[in-house]
Amino acid sequence: MLRYGLQIEEIQAKTETHELAHIARQLILEELSETLAGFRTLLSKQQWTQDTSGILSDFRTLCGHLKTSQCACSDGTLIHALEHFAHQPASSQPTHGDITDTARQLIDEAAAYSYFSLTLLEIFTAPGLDRRSERARAQSAYGAHERLAEARLELVISPYSARTLITQIRKAWALNDSPSIDVLSPILRRMSCPLHRSRPDPFGLRNC
Known part of the structure; x- marks a missing residue:
């Protein structure tokens, strides 16, 4: 908790914002980047061939986007790479x-x-967290925030049981269960980005 508290203070100082969406985004991506870097180190010790190295390309692409992502405005390619990697575990890919x-x-x-x-x-990082939280809890018991903590602990036990639990959580929150293309979100992210608040509003959405 102390480490996360210090991280949040650093993020607030760096981004000059106290908005939950901005701080949560930065914190989650930093943790993901560090964790995947650890996995890459372990994977580098394994034996690979031309036929089995395809998954490493997806892994490298995702890690590259994590390193270069500066703000929510440019998250489109990052989220696409993250969705692609997250929804395609190696055990279900015979082409690997x-x-x-x-x-x-x-x-x-x-x-x-x-x-x-x-x-x-x-x-x-999406708007209306309180409203969406109520809707998720009303949908099923998997919509409670405590289930996210349980999923984090389950990851330590098994990635397979954790994935099952996360899928149930995503259903409660009405999240897509496969990679998708979102046209509007990049515009909304740009509008609320702490680094680009003063950007023009060509779509006339700022006062919607």
């Missing part, structure tokens, strides 16, 4: 070839953690 059991386990763990991070981003 003969991946060793250890490598497959590591990739499934990384994909499950990405799935969890994607869920946190979609819940805590």
Whole structure:
């Protein structure tokens, strides 16, 4: 808790904002970047071939976007890469070839953690959290915020049981269960971005 508190203070100082959506985004992405960097180190010790290295390209692409993402305005490609990686665990991809059991386990763990991070981003960075929280709780018991903490703990036990739990949570929050293309969100993110508040409003949406 102390570490997260210090991270939040640093984020507030860096972004000059106290908005939950902006702070949550930065915190989640920093944690995801550090965690995936650890997985990449472990995966580098595994044996790979031309036929099995495809998943590494997806992994590298996602890590690259995490390094270069500066603000919510440019999150489109990052979210797309995150969705692609999170929704496609290695165990369900026969095209990945003969991946060793250890490598497959590591990739499934990384994909499950990405799935969890994607869920946190979609819940805590979208507007109307209080309203959406009430709706999610009314939908099912999986809509309670406590279920997110349970999912985080479940990741330590098994990426497969964690993924099942996260999927139930996403259903309660009415989140997509597959990669999607969102045309409006980049515009809304740009409007609320703390780094680009003074940008013009060509779509006339600021006062909507």
